[in-house]
Amino acid sequence: MQAIFFNKPDAICKIQETQIPEPGDNDVLIKIKAAALNRRDFWIKKGIYQGAKFPCIIGSDGAGKVEKVGKNVDKAWLNEAVIINPGLNWGDDPDAHGPDFHILGLPTQGTFAQYIVVNADSIWHKPDGWTFEKAAALPLAALTAYRAMFTRGNLRKGQKVFITGAGGGVAVYLIQFAVAAGAKVYVSSSSEKKIKKAVALGVEGGVFYNQPGWETELENMAKGKFDLIIDSAAGTNFEKFPGLLNTGGKIVNFGGTAGKIPEMTAAKIFWKQASILGTTMGSPTDFKDMISFVKKHHIEPVIDKIFPMVDAELAFKQMENHEQFGKIVIKITDVY
Ligand SMILES: NC(=O)c1ccc[n+]([C@@H]2O[C@H](COP(=O)([O-])OP(=O)(O)OC[C@H]3O[C@@H](n4cnc5c(N)ncnc54)[C@H](OP(=O)(O)O)[C@@H]3O)[C@@H](O)[C@H]2O)c1
Numbered sequence: 001m002q003a004i005f006f007n008k009p010d011a012i013c014k015i016q017e018t019q020i021p022e023p024g025d026n027d028v029l030i031k032i033k034a035a036a037l038n039r040r041d042f043w044i045k046k047g048i049y050q051g052a053k054f055p056c057i058i059g060s061d062g063a064g065k066v067e068k069v070g071k072n073v074d075k076a077w078l079n080e081a082v083i084i085n086p087g088l089n090w091g092d093d094p095d096a097h098g099p100d101f102h103i104l105g106l107p108t109q110g111t112f113a114q115y116i117v118v119n120a121d122s123i124w125h126k127p128d129g130w131t132f133e134k135a136a137a138l139p140l141a142a143l144t145a146y147r148a149m150f151t152r153g154n155l156r157k158g159q160k161v162f163i164t165g166a167g168g169g170v171a172v173y174l175i176q177f178a179v180a181a182g183a184k185v186y187v188s189s190s191s192e193k194k195i196k197k198a199v200a201l202g203v204e205g206g207v208f209y210n211q212p213g214w215e216t217e218l219e220n221m222a223k224g225k226f227d228l229i230i231d232s233a234a235g236t237n238f239e240k241f242p243g244l245l246n247t248g249g250k251i252v253n254f255g256g257t258a259g260k261i262p263e264m265t266a267a268k269i270f271w272k273q274a275s276i277l278g279t280t281m282g283s284p285t286d287f288k289d290m291i292s293f294v295k296k297h298h299i300e301p302v303i304d305k306i307f308p309m310v311d312a313e314l315a316f317k318q319m320e321n322h323e324q325f326g327k328i329v330i331k332i333t334d335v336y
Contacts (some may be wrong), residue, residue, distance in 0.1 A: 002335050003113030004312045007055045008219065009047020013312045014022040014110075015335045018057070021109065021117040024077035025167035028077055028120050029068035030084070032304075033132035036061035038140050038169060038326040042319050044106055060086035060104045062111030063126055063135035064332075073120040081126040084111070084118055087143065087281040094151075094283050098309045101164040103140075103281065111136075112312065115333055117157045124291060130300075137169075137301035137327035138294070139300040144254055145173035147282035148230050149181075153252045157182035162218065163246065165257065166235070166304065167194040173229055175201050186222050187213065188237075189320065197325050201230075201302075209233070215240040215328060227250070233258040242268035250275045253310060302326030310335050 002248045005016045023029045037059075043049035044058050050287065064086050066077045084104060091098025102159065104110055126135040148170075149155050155178060163174045166187035178185045179202035188209035195206035205221045208300040213239075219225060225246045235258025242264065243249050249272065269276065282290070295297070304324035307315040308331050315328050 001114035002309075002329075003022070003057045004053050004059070004309065005057060006045055009052070009054060010045070013045070015135060015309065018113075020115045022118045023068050023070045025070040025072045026119055026121075027070045027117045027179045027250055028066045028073055030062070030082060030116050030123070031065040031067050031093065032062045032064040032111055032114060032116055032332045033240065034063050034136035035059045035248050035330045035332055036136045036140075036169075037315055037319055037330070039255070040103065041110075041112075042316060045316060049106070050264065056092060056106065056151055057104040057113050059110030059112035060140045061138070062116060064116075064130045066079045066123070069120070072245065074153075077120065077123065081132070081135075082123040083139055084116075085124060085143070085284065085287045086120045086124060087141045087283075087287070088119070089215070091285045094285055095272055097280065097283070112330065113330075114334075124287070127291070128150075133303065133326045133331060134301050139287075141169040141327065142172050142173045142290050142294065142301070143282040143287050144279070145177055147303045148252045148254050148279045148292065149174055149177050149284045150289070150293075151282065151286055152277045153228045153230060153311050154251055155181055155228055158184070160184045160222060160224070160246075161188070162186050162188070162222075162226045163203050164186075164188045164209060164229075164231045164233050166198040166203070167322065167325045168257075168326070169327045170254070170277055172201070172233060175203055176299050176302070177293065179203070180293070180299060183228075184222070185330060186218060188218070194325050209237055210327050212254065215244060215312050219244060229254070231255075234261050235259045236262055239264050242272060245272050245274050248273045250277060252277045253278055253280045305329070306331055
């Protein structure tokens, strides 16, 4: 099979030939039709993701068709169109993943390849009528957004939410989910074009996170403070979040795109009865609930661009330059 290889940190990705993996007794072999990028893939490619080892075939998001099943797997899966839950071995506790939890695409082979083997527990039917490209854009980002927004953030209808970095792959799902749940949604972004796209999805308005005084502008725009802030950037702006919360409000963080959180005033947290919560991807129950929510509200993935496999390097460039609004997808085909 052909796969996108990363042979050393920060190298250009290369299409190379490798063996098709064999499914074990509880596994399925999937012929991947489309895969999608996550920022994790970008950090791994750069060589700065903890545990990154080279050479590697990464990728956490994929959709395709089941070509082989292991001897303990229901034969009804054969030829079915599927998506993969990239959160592997979550464990038994819905509140937090266990010690064996890992993400598809490191240390095991990822979806940027023509074939992949995964445990049959990790596959779900592709939503009806969706292309493989659309389906590949769903799993990791939508799962992360669902858990952040509902399982951890406990968002309720009518609440006011602030989502940072509107253009991000996860952020666009956060926007779609919050709007569908009947919240009043505000965003930040680096780009006016992206704020306009967020407004078209139902957001009330947005501010530029890199402009001094953004927090005052946001509070004026929203005519008050927020019940929930969902953030994937951290960095220096994080310190402003407690001041933007209503009493009893929550901050849910799942990423550190903008770096470390420098310093915070404790009184702004305890006096507000505030909660600061971390979240990572989601449990199998979160995945099931996310798919039901997406179907119930007719939510469709927002895809910024689909790249042919041969142009994988350009897909990563687009992510590096923060150009996207929503997901970047790679169509998996024969390259040579
Ligand atoms: N813990 C988990 O389970 C989990 C899961 C998925 C992702 N993540 C992490 O979450 C982050 C986002 O992931 P992603 O896949 O959605 O990435 P992405 O598609 O590359 O989006 C990143 C977005 O971050 C925004 N951004 C950059 N600097 C910012 C700042 N200073 N303040 C606010 N926003 C800023 C940009 O928004 P604009 O373009 O609008 O400016 C950009 O589009 C990454 O750090 C990733 O590693 C964690």
